Amino acid sequence: MLSIGIDIGSLTTKTVVLNNGRFLASVVSETLDEAEISAQVAMTKALERIDADEDPLRFVVTTGAGAKGVSFSDRSKAITTCLARGIAYCVPEARAVIDIGAESSTVVKTNERGKVLDWANHDKCAAGTGIFLQQMAKLMKLSFEEMSELSETASKGADITGTCAVFAESEVISHVHRVPPTPMPEIILGIYLSVSSRIKTMCKRIGANEKIALSGGVALHKGLVRTLEKEIGQPLFVPDDPVCVAALGAAVLAGEEIQKETAQ
Amino acid sequence: MKKAANNKIQSIVRACRIILAMIEADSNTRQSQKMYYRMLLQYYTRLRDARENGQFIAAHTVFFPAEILLAMDIIPMHTETTTWMTSLFTGECGEILAAGARLGMATEICAPHRGMAGAFASGALPRPDVMVWSNMVCDNTAKSGELVMDICGCPGFFIDRPFKDSGLEKTYMAGEIRDMIAFLEDKSGKKMDYDRLSTIVERMDRQIELTRQVNELRKNVPTPFSPLGFLELLTIDYLFPGQPESIEYLETLKAELEEMVKQKKGAIPKERFRLMTLFIPPMYLMSFLEKLSVESGAVSVIEPFFTFWGEGRLDASRPVEAVVEKAYMIPETRMYGPLGESALEAIKKCAREWKVDGAVYYADVGCRHSCATIKLFKDALAEVDVPVLTIDCDVVDQTVTSEEEVRDKMERFFELLEDR
Numbered sequence: 001m002l003s004i005g006i007d008i009g010s011l012t013t014k015t016v017v018l019n020n021g022r023f024l025a026s027v028v029s030e031t032l033d034e035a036e037i038s039a040q041v042a043m044t045k046a047l048e049r050i051d052a053d054e055d056p057l058r059f060v061v062t063t064g065a066g067a068k069g070v071s072f073s074d075r076s077k078a079i080t081t082c083l084a085r086g087i088a089y090c091v092p093e094a095r096a097v098i099d100i101g102a103e104s105s106t107v108v109k110t111n112e113r114g115k116v117l118d119w120a121n122h123d124k125c126a127a128g129t130g131i132f133l134q135q136m137a138k139l140m141k142l143s144f145e146e147m148s149e150l151s152e153t154a155s156k157g158a159d160i161t162g163t164c165a166v167f168a169e170s171e172v173i174s175h176v177h178r179v180p181p182t183p184m185p186e187i188i189l190g191i192y193l194s195v196s197s198r199i200k201t202m203c204k205r206i207g208a209n210e211k212i213a214l215s216g217g218v219a220l221h222k223g224l225v226r227t228l229e230k231e232i233g234q235p236l237f238v239p240d241d242p243v244c245v246a247a248l249g250a251a252v253l254a255g256e257e258i259q260k261e262t263a264q
Numbered sequence: 265m266k267k268a269a270n271n272k273i274q275s276i277v278r279a280c281r282i283i284l285a286m287i288e289a290d291s292n293t294r295q296s297q298k299m300y301y302r303m304l305l306q307y308y309t310r311l312r313d314a315r316e317n318g319q320f321i322a323a324h325t326v327f328f329p330a331e332i333l334l335a336m337d338i339i340p341m342h343t344e345t346t347t348w349m350t351s352l353f354t355g356e357c358g359e360i361l362a363a364g365a366r367l368g369m370a371t372e373i374c375a376p377h378r379g380m381a382g383a384f385a386s387g388a389l390p391r392p393d394v395m396v397w398s399n400m401v402c403d404n405t406a407k408s409g410e411l412v413m414d415i416c417g418c419p420g421f422f423i424d425r426p427f428k429d430s431g432l433e434k435t436y437m438a439g440e441i442r443d444m445i446a447f448l449e450d451k452s453g454k455k456m457d458y459d460r461l462s463t464i465v466e467r468m469d470r471q472i473e474l475t476r477q478v479n480e481l482r483k484n485v486p487t488p489f490s491p492l493g494f495l496e497l498l499t500i501d502y503l504f505p506g507q508p509e510s511i512e513y514l515e516t517l518k519a520e521l522e523e524m525v526k527q528k529k530g531a532i533p534k535e536r537f538r539l540m541t542l543f544i545p546p547m548y549l550m551s552f553l554e555k556l557s558v559e560s561g562a563v564s565v566i567e568p569f570f571t572f573w574g575e576g577r578l579d580a581s582r583p584v585e586a587v588v589e590k591a592y593m594i595p596e597t598r599m600y601g602p603l604g605e606s607a608l609e610a611i612k613k614c615a616r617e618w619k620v621d622g623a624v625y626y627a628d629v630g631c632r633h634s635c636a637t638i639k640l641f642k643d644a645l646a647e648v649d650v651p652v653l654t655i656d657c658d659v660v661d662q663t664v665t666s667e668e669e670v671r672d673k674m675e676r677f678f679e680l681l682e683d684r
Binding site: 077078079080081115116117118119123205 | 639651669672675676679680683684
């Protein structure tokens with residue numbers, strides 16, 4: 001039986017298909033207005049990528065926004081549980097995962113079996129999330145790649161608040177327009193530092209202090225990863241497909257559910 | 265009878281009446297729960313009618329020894345409880361919080377205190393004849409009492425409770441209480457009835473004993489007491505210290521729980537998670553939390569800072585000293601005052617003895633005392649392998665946390681517990 005995990009994010013929906021623990025396919029597609037349609041489209045795309053002779057039976061676990069409302073879902077699971085299982089699958093040595101998504105950031109502390117020991121998340125403000133970084137990139141008319149490259153030449157970074165996205169934006173504008181303007185690399189590093197300090201606090205709060213992995217779209221943002229590693233004081237594990245970690249975990253959980261049902 | 269249009273006491277009375285009518289007709293409702301609502305109705309009806317009946321009203325803050333007022337036949341008005349009762353029964357505290365904001369009270373200040381000040385300023389609560397308050401056990405009250413005096417233009421008295429509890433501090437506090445009695449006698453024209461105080465203290469001692477016995481019964485698996493029933497115990501203690509109704513309520517509750525234990529019946533159909541509750545859940549989410557508890561099989565079995573009384577007995581032959589003694593036995597004192605190793609030991613003991621699976625910390629954002637303890641408690645409970653969920657919220661201010669947010673966090677936590 002196929003185990004399918006679907007993670008419905010605010011910008012993208014991720015799907016992973018496993019068969020008896022064996023990876024078959026993953027797909028990232030745009031999140032549409034309805035969670036149901038987003039999940040259906042993503043799953044169809046993922047199933048198109050696998051061999052036609054694979055088992056037609058499937059068990060679907062959904063997670064993320066609106067996951068409970070997906071009619072063809074067999075179970076919905078918390079994003080924290082999915083992240084823990086997903087990271088244990090792709091980075092077995094990890095004991096914590098930082099997930100920076102579009103609209104929230106979460107740190108999950110796990111054990112060797114991929115079980116959640118504790119978590120901390122921030123969902124009150126866009127500061128420390130992908131949307132915040134996207135907004136900053138737009139403000140400075142730069143791509144993520146350009147931001148990453150420029151940040152390498154920065155020395156200490158401009159002071160930018162880590163507590164409020166709106167204030168942070170005002171600060172960036174004031175850095176850009178002051179006379180003389182704060183050099184762009186310093187502003188970018190300042191932005192990275194503001195995100196990193198927020199993440200570091202969450203790690204401290206739950207005692208996630210070693211073997212930390214990074215997931216979510218922001219894990220592809222090299223400049224931020226570099227800054228976060230410096231702030232946390234250790235290298236971070238970045239899986240090959242950081243965007244799909246929660247969906248992968250959902251697929252692992254689907255596999256567990258299949259095993260439970262078979263055992264009964 | 266002329267009453268202010270915005271009188272919240274009348275709203276509470278009306279809500280109690282409606283709830284009571286509903287549960288009286290329901291054969292599945294515990295007798296003790298019916299008694300509890302009758303008591304609330306009695307408390308707020310008495311308060312509503314006090315002025316008209318020519319009675320003397322003393323507004324008092326949380327943990328203030330209301331035994332003194334009751335022994336002097338003064339009508340007590342528990343200000344914080346009345347504020348959150350407004351939230352619980354009317355589902356809306358916005359009006360009084362807005363009135364608090366108009367006084368210049370920042371949103372970072374404890375909402376029951378913001379609400380209390382707003383309620384007096386807007387006439388939602390009746391003007392008291394005196395304000396009596398203390399720093400037992402929350403320092404917010406030390407300033408709140410003064411503010412209420414200013415707003416209402418009434419005299420007041422502040423009882424200073426030293427943090428430490430050696431013999432010397434207790435003697436000092438007994439002096440404070442005697443001075444307050446003199447103040448109340450002067451302002452109300454009523455004399456302290458020490459025999460009556462002794463009787464109240466004797467009953468308070470019994471009340472504490474009964475609460476301990478109820479808690480012992482809650483150790484059973486499945487636990488016989490309802491998921492958030494502890495709020496009844498808390499309210500009884502706040503509003504009816506040493507009153508005959510409290511004894512009757514607790515004895516009835518105890519008998520009901522004993523019967524359930526005998527029948528091996530749990531409070532909810534399928535108990536899955538035994539929780540420890542740290543601090544007070546948002547009042548406006550109570551119905552939702554009750555429903556979620558039943559759906560998820562989660563039940564609060566112990567509350568180290570609300571129902572788990574400190575050791576000791578009250579000596580009715582020395583009633584003033586007994587009131588002081590009680591002030592140091594109140595469960596909440598472990599959390600406030602100088603937070604010591606004993607508080608951490610108490611929560612670990614509770615976790616072990618009540619077979620707790622997880623703890624939920626309702627971190628009231630306006631309460632600096634409690635929020636400062638989150639990490640300490642979390643670390644202490646980690647030693648006995650009990651995970652802690654922290655929910656940033658407010659007891660009455662609905663703008664801090666939404667139902668959806670709480671549901672999401674709770675469900676994540678239950679999944680964590682299930683997955684262990």
